[in-house]
Amino acid sequence: xxxxxxxxxxxxxxxxxxxxxxxxxxxxxxxxxxxxxxxxxxxxxxxxxxxxxxxxxxxxxxxxxxxxxxxxxxxxxxxxxxxxxxxxxxxxxxxxxxxxxxxxxxxxxxxxxxxxxxxxxxxxxx
Amino acid sequence: xxxxxxxxxxxxxxxxxxxxxxxxxxxxxxxxxxxxxxxxxxxxxxxxxxxxxxxxxxxxxxxxxxxxxxxxxxxxxxxxxxxxxxxxxxxxxxxxxxxxxxxxxxxxxxxxxxxxxxxxxxxxxxxxxxxxxxxxxxxxxxxxxxxxxxxxxxxxxxxxxxxxxxxxxxxxxxxxxxxxxxxxxxxxxxxxxxxxxxxxxxxxxxxxxxxxxxxxxxxxxxxxxxxxxxxxxxxxxxxxxxxxxxxxxxxxxxxxxxxxxxxxxxxxxxxxxxxxxxxxxxxxxxxxxxxxxxxxxxxxxxxxxxxxxxxxxxxxxxxxxxxxxxxxxxxxxxxxxxxxxxxxxxxxxxxxxxxxxxxxxxxxx
Amino acid sequence: xxxxxxxxxxxxxxxxxxxxxxxxxxxxxxxxxxxxxxxxxxxxxxxxxxxxxxxxxxxxxxxxxxxxxxxxxxxxxxxxxxxxxxxxxxxxxxxxxxxxxxxxxxxxxxxxxxxxxxxxxxxxxxxxxxxxxxxxxxxxxxxxxxxxxxxxxxxxxxxxxxxxxxxxxxxxxxxxxxxxxxxxxxxxxxxxxxxxxxxxxxxxxxxxxxxxxxxxxxxxxxxxxxxxxxxxxxxxxxxxxxxxxxxxxxxxxxxxxxxxxxxxxxxxxxxxxxxxxxxxxxxxxxxxxxxxxxxxxxxxxxxxxxxxxxxxxxxxxxxxxxxxxxxxxxxxxxxxxxxxxxxxxxxxxxxxxxxxxxxxxxxx
Numbered sequence: 001x002x003x004x005x006x007x008x009x010x011x012x013x014x015x016x017x018x019x020x021x022x023x024x025x026x027x028x029x030x031x032x033x034x035x036x037x038x039x040x041x042x043x044x045x046x047x048x049x050x051x052x053x054x055x056x057x058x059x060x061x062x063x064x065x066x067x068x069x070x071x072x073x074x075x076x077x078x079x080x081x082x083x084x085x086x087x088x089x090x091x092x093x094x095x096x097x098x099x100x101x102x103x104x105x106x107x108x109x110x111x112x113x114x115x116x117x118x119x120x121x122x123x124x125x126x
Numbered sequence: 127x128x129x130x131x132x133x134x135x136x137x138x139x140x141x142x143x144x145x146x147x148x149x150x151x152x153x154x155x156x157x158x159x160x161x162x163x164x165x166x167x168x169x170x171x172x173x174x175x176x177x178x179x180x181x182x183x184x185x186x187x188x189x190x191x192x193x194x195x196x197x198x199x200x201x202x203x204x205x206x207x208x209x210x211x212x213x214x215x216x217x218x219x220x221x222x223x224x225x226x227x228x229x230x231x232x233x234x235x236x237x238x239x240x241x242x243x244x245x246x247x248x249x250x251x252x253x254x255x256x257x258x259x260x261x262x263x264x265x266x267x268x269x270x271x272x273x274x275x276x277x278x279x280x281x282x283x284x285x286x287x288x289x290x291x292x293x294x295x296x297x298x299x300x301x302x303x304x305x306x307x308x309x310x311x312x313x314x315x316x317x318x319x320x321x322x323x324x325x326x327x328x329x330x331x332x333x334x335x336x337x338x339x340x341x342x343x344x345x346x347x348x349x350x351x352x353x354x355x356x357x358x359x360x361x362x363x364x365x366x367x368x369x370x371x372x373x374x375x376x377x378x379x380x381x382x383x384x385x386x387x388x389x390x391x392x393x394x395x396x397x398x399x400x401x402x403x404x405x406x407x408x409x410x411x412x413x414x415x416x417x418x419x420x421x422x423x424x425x426x427x428x429x430x431x432x433x434x435x436x437x438x439x440x441x442x443x444x445x446x447x448x449x450x451x452x453x454x455x456x457x458x459x460x461x462x463x464x465x466x467x468x469x470x471x472x473x474x475x476x477x478x479x480x481x482x483x484x485x486x487x488x489x490x491x
Numbered sequence: 492x493x494x495x496x497x498x499x500x501x502x503x504x505x506x507x508x509x510x511x512x513x514x515x516x517x518x519x520x521x522x523x524x525x526x527x528x529x530x531x532x533x534x535x536x537x538x539x540x541x542x543x544x545x546x547x548x549x550x551x552x553x554x555x556x557x558x559x560x561x562x563x564x565x566x567x568x569x570x571x572x573x574x575x576x577x578x579x580x581x582x583x584x585x586x587x588x589x590x591x592x593x594x595x596x597x598x599x600x601x602x603x604x605x606x607x608x609x610x611x612x613x614x615x616x617x618x619x620x621x622x623x624x625x626x627x628x629x630x631x632x633x634x635x636x637x638x639x640x641x642x643x644x645x646x647x648x649x650x651x652x653x654x655x656x657x658x659x660x661x662x663x664x665x666x667x668x669x670x671x672x673x674x675x676x677x678x679x680x681x682x683x684x685x686x687x688x689x690x691x692x693x694x695x696x697x698x699x700x701x702x703x704x705x706x707x708x709x710x711x712x713x714x715x716x717x718x719x720x721x722x723x724x725x726x727x728x729x730x731x732x733x734x735x736x737x738x739x740x741x742x743x744x745x746x747x748x749x750x751x752x753x754x755x756x757x758x759x760x761x762x763x764x765x766x767x768x769x770x771x772x773x774x775x776x777x778x779x780x781x782x783x784x785x786x787x788x789x790x791x792x793x794x795x796x797x798x799x800x801x802x803x804x805x806x807x808x809x810x811x812x813x814x815x816x817x818x819x820x821x822x823x824x825x826x827x828x829x830x831x832x833x834x835x836x837x838x839x840x841x842x843x844x845x846x847x848x849x850x851x852x853x854x855x
Contacts, residue, residue: 006680007680007685009680010676010679010682014676014677015448017673017676018182018448018677021616022178026181026184027185027626030189039633039634039637041633041635041636043637056779059549059779060778060779062545062550062552087641091548094651103637179615183616183618183619183620184619184623279498283522286521355683450615451616453613454609454612454678454684455683457838457841458522458836459835460686
């Protein structure tokens with residue numbers, strides 16, 4: 001008998017708890033119009049500026065997404081991120097001795113052409 | 127309805143249309159009306175359910191297609207219409223195609239029995255409560271056909287669950303309906319509605335002498351409708367989609383449609399036999415109070431009666447959705463045990479109580 | 492008369508409630524399960540083999556992906572093994588930062604489990620409520636580490652950046668207990684939930700030990716084994732391992748709820764210690780030229796799903812010769828073949844759900 005009363009009470013309690021939520025503000029974000037605020041630490045599309053070509057980023061990248069070409073003077077001629085491979089781990093940014101790599105807040109990178117995902121920065125700059 | 131019938135016949139006689147044609151069309155037209163209204167009601171119900179489930183969980187529900195998402199279900203229906211109808215390779219083609227059509231027939235018929243207002247019942251037979259109870263259990267047949275013919279183990283299990291579920295919940299329903307028949311001394315839904323009339327409004331409703339019966343009926347109807355917490359035949363987490371796993375496109379839409387129309391019909395039925403149907407909860411009708419005894423008031427009263435009926439069934443549907451938002455699903459064996467061990471004895475006791483009550487209040491004559 | 496015919500049902504790999512791609516080959520008599528054969532490997536990514544071709548520092552970001560709901564734990568486990576191999580003792584502040592994040596992550600993982608488990612049972616609302624709370628934690632992680640699930644925050648000998656936004660954590664541990672009371676109101680005493688979970692999926696202690704089940708599943712069977720008690724990270728932190736002796740799905744549910752509360756207590760303690768300690772000083776191991784000395788290294792951690800451990804066999808080069816993960820869900824999946832026997836199909840889902848199986852962790 002006690003058990004029946006307990007379960008009935010909990011049934012009613014449960015229903016009231018759910019009912020309470022009917023009057024609460026919705027917690028969802030209406031995505032394309034509104035977006036979440038992103039912090040500076042966010043790891044989005046990577047960018048490079050001022051690369052000296054030391055090669056550390058290339059050696060710490062887990063997926064081999066980074067590649068660069070040096071010219072005869074030892075300056076970086078072109079620097080590419082292959083976003084097809086990139087897993088946005090941020091290793092390159094963290095280990096770069098020059099703080100040349102930064103990760104932007106851009107995360108909507110979907111595209112229908114694979115070549116769009118290969119980011120090329122000329123001479124360490126875009 | 128007789129009043130409408132004569133009006134209609136008079137109207138046809140003016141244009142020299144043969145009487146037999148009138149007799150036939152008089153019963154076809156209502157069904158067209160029902161079918162049309164049904165579509166609109168189901169669209170509203172689906173939207174309401176999704177919206178409410180959204181609000182219960184602090185989401186917004188569909189809000190993209192049309193203002194406030196009103197066109198969302200329409201868009202979904204349209205999508206289903208243009209989708210391909212896939213038939214599984216080893217399915218029993220005839221039964222597979224028949225099932226979604228069959229599921230819809232009892233639904234439309236059932237809605238014709240409901241007295242929407244004092245003068246508005248399409249099919250008013252003297253024992254239509256029995257007709258209702260029988261027809262309301264019919265969709266399970268096509269569910270079984272669907273599950274059997276799709277040649278899918280999940281569908282088969284869903285169909286088997288559905289059959290056992292309806293078999294065990296049909297008896298409590300019958301006993302509760304019997305107790306209502308005893309209370310009202312009538313087997314006609316209009317008669318039952320009128321038997322609940324009292325000048326004090328809701329004091330006459332059958333829910334008060336028969337509160338246990340209401341609870342039993344409510345639970346059984348949840349089970350018959352395959353609604354949560356009794357949604358075993360289509361338990362998503364176990365049987366993927368149950369009996370309609372293999373259905374796609376329009377055929378799936380028919381199952382979906384019939385499910386929600388059955389929800390609507392059963393909520394109407396519940397409000398008729400327990401909550402006074404189209405009667406106003408205040409005793410007098412608002413249109414009489416506002417417009418006095420004018421011609422307008424006697425015309426408006428029919429609409430008001432329909433409004434009350436729909437309001438009551440709306441509340442019932444809200445509670446059903448609320449329950450869906452809260453409760454987990456029962457296990458299949460517990461479900462059947464619950465019916466035979468708890469509901470059936472309770473409904474028999476309820477029937478006995480109602481007979482005693484009726485005797486004591488002097489209605490035995 | 493013909494004999495009773497049984498039939499085989501392939502539950503999964505694509506099924507709404509297998510939490511990924513688990514395939515259960517069930518032999519059914521009606522709805523009764525005669526035998527169950529779990530078939531894993533649909534999500535195999537070769538995490539162990541992959542390690543043999545990568546430097547340690549390259550491998551570090553990928554270990555978060557072993558268990559996407561509790562990435563911190565595997566990250567920490569890998570860092571810990573490397574630190575052990577290099578003979579490095581991490582400073583106190585780093586320890587407490589790690590404890591803080593690990594416990595937050597544990598709460599997030601348990602919250603998701605509560606939601607998913609109730610979804611399996613057919614209750615929809617708690618799923619969204621649990622996700623709402625989990626979202627707070629994930630947002631905090633995103634603020635601090637840059638991503639919601641693949642944190643890559645721990646590095647060998649320390650953490651990437653100093654901890655920040657502590658008021659967010661305070662906010663989370665303020666709100667959570669009330670919300671958990673809400674869940675308990677909806678779920679814990681609910682008669683339908685009780686019929687679905689009480690006395691279902693019983694794991695006897697011997698069975699659990701034979702199948703080397705760890706974590707909450709073991710503790711809900713009445714065995715008091717929590718690796719955190721022996722963990723140096725949790726040295727100065729007081730907590731009680733949650734041990735229930737119901738052995739059934741319900742105690743596993745209750746144990747997780749209680750464990751969330753326990754985690755909140757740990758977070759409070761760690762938070763205070765983090766505040767007391769000053770600036771972050773780290774023992775940095777140069778990760779780029781990192782070469783482990785020859786030998787075998789092993790360490791373990793109490794992940795949300797049980798005991799996880801990492802074994803590295805090094806030949807002195809900058810890549811492991813062999814790396815092995817012990818992932819707790821793998822053992823839980825094996826247990827299914829024992830505890831599903833004789834159950835009904837709808838209990839099967841509830842029982843499998845109660846074990847908190849995460850498929851990427853099973854298949855590695």
